[in-house]
Amino acid sequence: MLASGLNGITLRVNGRxxxxxxxxxxxxxxxxxxxxxxxxxxxxxxxxDCGACIVLMDGHAVNACxxxxxxxxxxxxxxxxxxxxxxxxxxxxxxxxxxxxxQCGFCSSGMMLSAKALLDANPDADAxxxxxxxxxxxxxxxxxxxxxxxxxxxxxxxxxxxGEG
Amino acid sequence: xxxxxxxxxxxDGVDRVTxxxxxxxxxxxxxMLHAAVVRSTKAHARIQRVDVSGARAMPGVHAxxxxxxxxxxxxxxxxxxxxxxxxxxxxxGEPVVAVAAETELQAQMAADRVIVEYEDLPAVFDxxxxxxxxAPLVHEQPSSYRRIAxxxxxxxxxxxxxxxxxxxxxxxxxxxxQAERVFEDTFAVPAVSHTAMEPFAAVAVCNPVSGEYTxxxxxxxxxxxxxxxxxxxGIGSEKIRIIVTAMGGGFGGxxxxxxxxxxxxxxxxxxxxxxxxxxxxxxxxxxxxxRVAAKLTVRTAVTTDGRILARAADMLWxxxxxxxxxxxxxxxxxxxxxGPYRVPNISIRSRxxxxxxxxxxxxxxFGTTQTSYACEVHMERIAVELGLDxxxxxxxxxxxxxxxxxxGQRLTGVGLAESLKRAAASVGWGRQKPVVxxxxxxxxxxxxxxxxxxxxxxxxxxxxxVADGRLHVLTSSVEIGAGQKTVMSQFAAEASGVTIESVRxxxxxxxxxxxxxxxxxxxxxxxxxxxxxxxCEDMRARLxxxxxxVFGLPAEGFDLTDSVLSHASGLTLGLREALKxxxxxxxxxxxxxxYTPAGSPLxxxxxxxxxxxxxxxxxxxHAAEVEVDMxxxxxxxxxxxxxHDLGRAINPLNCIQQIEGSVVMGxxxxxxxxxxxxxxxxxxxxxxxxxxxSSEDMxxxxxxxxxxxxxxxxxxxxxGVGEPAAAATAPAIANAVHAACxxxxxxxxxxxxxxxxxxxxxxxxxxxxxxxxxx
Numbered sequence: 001m002l003a004s005g006l007n008g009i010t011l012r013v014n015g016r017x018x019x020x021x022x023x024x025x026x027x028x029x030x031x032x033x034x035x036x037x038x039x040x041x042x043x044x045x046x047x048x049d050c051g052a053c054i055v056l057m058d059g060h061a062v063n064a065c066x067x068x069x070x071x072x073x074x075x076x077x078x079x080x081x082x083x084x085x086x087x088x089x090x091x092x093x094x095x096x097x098x099x100x101x102x103q104c105g106f107c108s109s110g111m112m113l114s115a116k117a118l119l120d121a122n123p124d125a126d127a128x129x130x131x132x133x134x135x136x137x138x139x140x141x142x143x144x145x146x147x148x149x150x151x152x153x154x155x156x157x158x159x160x161x162x163g164e165g
Numbered sequence: 166x167x168x169x170x171x172x173x174x175x176x177d178g179v180d181r182v183t184x185x186x187x188x189x190x191x192x193x194x195x196x197m198l199h200a201a202v203v204r205s206t207k208a209h210a211r212i213q214r215v216d217v218s219g220a221r222a223m224p225g226v227h228a229x230x231x232x233x234x235x236x237x238x239x240x241x242x243x244x245x246x247x248x249x250x251x252x253x254x255x256x257x258g259e260p261v262v263a264v265a266a267e268t269e270l271q272a273q274m275a276a277d278r279v280i281v282e283y284e285d286l287p288a289v290f291d292x293x294x295x296x297x298x299x300a301p302l303v304h305e306q307p308s309s310y311r312r313i314a315x316x317x318x319x320x321x322x323x324x325x326x327x328x329x330x331x332x333x334x335x336x337x338x339x340x341x342x343q344a345e346r347v348f349e350d351t352f353a354v355p356a357v358s359h360t361a362m363e364p365f366a367a368v369a370v371c372n373p374v375s376g377e378y379t380x381x382x383x384x385x386x387x388x389x390x391x392x393x394x395x396x397x398x399g400i401g402s403e404k405i406r407i408i409v410t411a412m413g414g415g416f417g418g419x420x421x422x423x424x425x426x427x428x429x430x431x432x433x434x435x436x437x438x439x440x441x442x443x444x445x446x447x448x449x450x451x452x453x454x455x456r457v458a459a460k461l462t463v464r465t466a467v468t469t470d471g472r473i474l475a476r477a478a479d480m481l482w483x484x485x486x487x488x489x490x491x492x493x494x495x496x497x498x499x500x501x502x503x504g505p506y507r508v509p510n511i512s513i514r515s516r517x518x519x520x521x522x523x524x525x526x527x528x529x530x531f532g533t534t535q536t537s538y539a540c541e542v543h544m545e546r547i548a549v550e551l552g553l554d555x556x557x558x559x560x561x562x563x564x565x566x567x568x569x570x571x572x573g574q575r576l577t578g579v580g581l582a583e584s585l586k587r588a589a590a591s592v593g594w595g596r597q598k599p600v601v602x603x604x605x606x607x608x609x610x611x612x613x614x615x616x617x618x619x620x621x622x623x624x625x626x627x628x629x630x631v632a633d634g635r636l637h638v639l640t641s642s643v644e645i646g647a648g649q650k651t652v653m654s655q656f657a658a659e660a661s662g663v664t665i666e667s668v669r670x671x672x673x674x675x676x677x678x679x680x681x682x683x684x685x686x687x688x689x690x691x692x693x694x695x696x697x698x699x700x701c702e703d704m705r706a707r708l709x710x711x712x713x714x715v716f717g718l719p720a721e722g723f724d725l726t727d728s729v730l731s732h733a734s735g736l737t738l739g740l741r742e743a744l745k746x747x748x749x750x751x752x753x754x755x756x757x758x759x760y761t762p763a764g765s766p767l768x769x770x771x772x773x774x775x776x777x778x779x780x781x782x783x784x785x786x787h788a789a790e791v792e793v794d795m796x797x798x799x800x801x802x803x804x805x806x807x808x809h810d811l812g813r814a815i816n817p818l819n820c821i822q823q824i825e826g827s828v829v830m831g832x833x834x835x836x837x838x839x840x841x842x843x844x845x846x847x848x849x850x851x852x853x854x855x856x857x858x859s860s861e862d863m864x865x866x867x868x869x870x871x872x873x874x875x876x877x878x879x880x881x882x883x884x885g886v887g888e889p890a891a892a893a894t895a896p897a898i899a900n901a902v903h904a905a906c907x908x909x910x911x912x913x914x915x916x917x918x919x920x921x922x923x924x925x926x927x928x929x930x931x932x933x934x935x936x937x938x939x940x
């Protein structure tokens with residue numbers, strides 16, 4: 001603990017280390033949005049019920065509102081801002097656009113990061129598994145059928161290079 | 166190349182998938198303060214004492230305000246809602262004290278120090294009890310409130326608004342007296358939450374010298390919100406500016422100044438520092454607005470061969486404690502209880518009732534998620550009891566091109582019959598039932614509906630063709646998440662003749678973008694589409710006049726297509742190059758368009774008729790296949806075919822999103838959703854307890870079917886698509902459940918408990934009626 005009563009932590013977010021001083025009760029979600037200004041991660045409920053705040057922590061999808069920032073110290077965090085690389089959309093991002101899996105977009109970061117965790121662990125997930133594994137992200141626009149199609153299309157390689165082929 | 170009818174990728178799509186869009190909750194301004202709200206713990210009580218001294222002494226606190234500090238009443242139809250409660254509270258969750266502090270935590274800790282003492286008053290929660298003589302009054306003197314002319318006050322009663330319509334009382338009476346058969350059913354529809362994934366949020370700043378407010382908000386109608394807030398504050402509308410942020414869904418829930426009201430109230434007391442209000446999910450569920458709960462009694466007189474002779478409806482609508490748009494929901498929305506049918510005799514009474522509950526308001530479909538459910542399950546029962554095929558019964562009575570709506574308007578562009586036939590075909594209507602597992606029953610059901618749009622309303626638009634060849638579209642049409650910016654870009658490209666890549670659609674800002682009635686009533690595509698068309702025609706005319714003088718050619722021979730300026734004489738120039746030749750640096754060509762359907766020949770010419778006409782009518786049919794578990798009562802929705810007459814699909818993928826999305830919402834409303842109240846207190850105020858459909862709960866298969874029809878005033882044929890789908894799903898499922906196991910579901914939602922109770926109450930469960938034996 002620092003003299004200020006705050007805790008010194010190192011958050012590794014999207015491949016870059018950030019030294020932060022945070023209170024013990026600050027969540028990873030608050031640290032991302034307020035300390036780092038990474039507002040692509042959304043708060044829909046604050047209780048882990050809606051999945052809008054899902055980020056990847058060491059490759060696993062976690063609700064950032066349920067993780068304390070101090071517990072995320074030293075872990076590898078990926079947010080929606082880190083999904084596109086080298087000026088190219090990630091295949092999932094491209095597929096979400098092409099298949100119409102984004103409407104208002106408030107759940108989209110949680111949805112895409114959940115999908116990434118799923119595909120990384122299970123590159124051949126079928127529609128049934130995708131439906132089940134993404135059920136932790138609520139979408140009131142009802143994009144679920146489009147999301148499943150988008151994730152399947154990434155598996156099939158249609159969007160592997162961010163376009164055709 | 167035409168961009169109409171093409172599934173153009175969202176023009177703001179990259180921002181949307183990379184997390185760069187700034188929603189209201191993301192707004193950050195220098196020196197911004199954060200708010201917390203102390204809310205009533207009582208459903209109905211007199212405020213005896215408010216002690217804010219403890220809160221004011223807390224660290225980081227800048228303002229602690231009560232109702233005495235902002236004696237303002239707000240409401241677009243009836244201004245009966247205080248920003249903060251003054252003498253009494255009228256629902257659990259009503260704002261009583263607001264705090265602004267350096268951080269959200271400091272604001273919340275200060276709010277926790279506020280002491281409010283109440284004297285309990287008798288409360289009313291049930292609509293019928295509220296209307297009974299001697300019931301406690303939610304509002305002592307409604308006539309003292311500012312209100313629009315059509316909302317008459319009913320002092321001494323909890324009746325908030327009364328709407329009555331009849332084609333002629335005598336005719337209705339005679340039809341019922343002489344009819345071969347009369348059917349009557351009563352349905353109950355609960356309050357539900359819009360549950361947009363982005364909670365309500367707003368930031369407001371007040372210039373302490375000029376008294377001018379700037380508000381950053383996710384609102385569906387910035388110009389109307391501005392008027393409502395200005396009227397409430399008693400200041401000129403020129404003193405308020407609303408800048409619309411990106412928006413995490415709306416569904417009708419952003420049709421009132423919910424977070425804006427609190428941000429504005431605090432902003433006056435913070436010395437010019439901006440104040441941000443963000444609702445918790447609990448506040449969204451328990452202390453914002455709901456769909457209007459309703460109790461609907463529907464009576465119909467028919468001949469034995471299935472001709473409808475008369476329809477009477479007596480409807481109670483729950484306003485809650487304060488008034489948003491519910492008078493209009495009960496009135497205009499209530500009229501859709503007649504359904505898309507030729508009915509010669511109609512009598513409707515709609516009563517909106519004050520209760521000590523969370524206020525209600527607009528919800529996607531504007532009354533049709535309530536009325537279509539009642540109408541269509543009732544219609545199904547009539548068909549079944551008359552021994553008619555439910556599809557044939559609907560086709561027999563359903564509107565066709567050229568029919569007269571009961572408002573006196575001749576109907577143009579009626580895709581109802583096609584929607585019925587195609588949805589039915591998609592679920593195998595009339596075919597043998599597939600075999601399902603032991604203890605399960607299978608059924609098919611169908612339901613259709615009609616929805617108009619608020620008429621007449623106005624949309625205006627300005628386009629600027631700038632020197633580099635881009636076309637800026639200044640519009641207050643809100644991108645609520647449905648793809649409005651993309652469709653507006655398609656219209657602008659098509660109408661102006663620039664490529665779609667050259668079009669930029671603005672964010673609404675009331676100080677910059679011209680008036681638009683709002684992103685409501687499925688109206689944006691139709692109304693703003695027409696305004697954009699007019700603005701682009703205006704711009705082209707100016708461009709061609711200048712081109713004529715610069716190039717020495719007659720103006721009438723010019724054309725602009727795909728950003729290439731050409732003339733019949735053979736001149737062909739890229740637009741940028743042409744613009745360079747045509748004006749000094751900074752020279753622009755502007756166009757302006759205002760569209761209103763007022764005076765359109767498509768509208769009714771029946772001045773004595775008080776029923777509302779509509780510049781377009783949407784027709785929708787959903788057909789459902791379900792499997793009912795006879796042991797648990799669980800309804801599994803196997804398939805929804807959703808056929809939508811939307812005029813013409815400008816962007817088919819966006820239309821499919823709207824249709825599929827509202828089927829997901831519609832089945833969620835049908836099977837899962839209800840705000841559970843205990844003496845006015847919302848018990849299920851989390852997304853764990855208030856369950857909306859996840860990917861696992863949605864229908865296993867959804868087939869969107871786009872039906873096109875002709876409306877001569879529609880921009881490139883497009884009517885609208887946003888609202889109606891959510892309404893037809895529930896009755897289609899209810900009717901399929903009846904076909905499966907013979908029970909009528911007259912209360913939503915169709916939870917396993919409710920379905921099982923109905924199955925067990927059924928005297929002779931084996932004598933089920935198959936709702937689709939012929940076709």
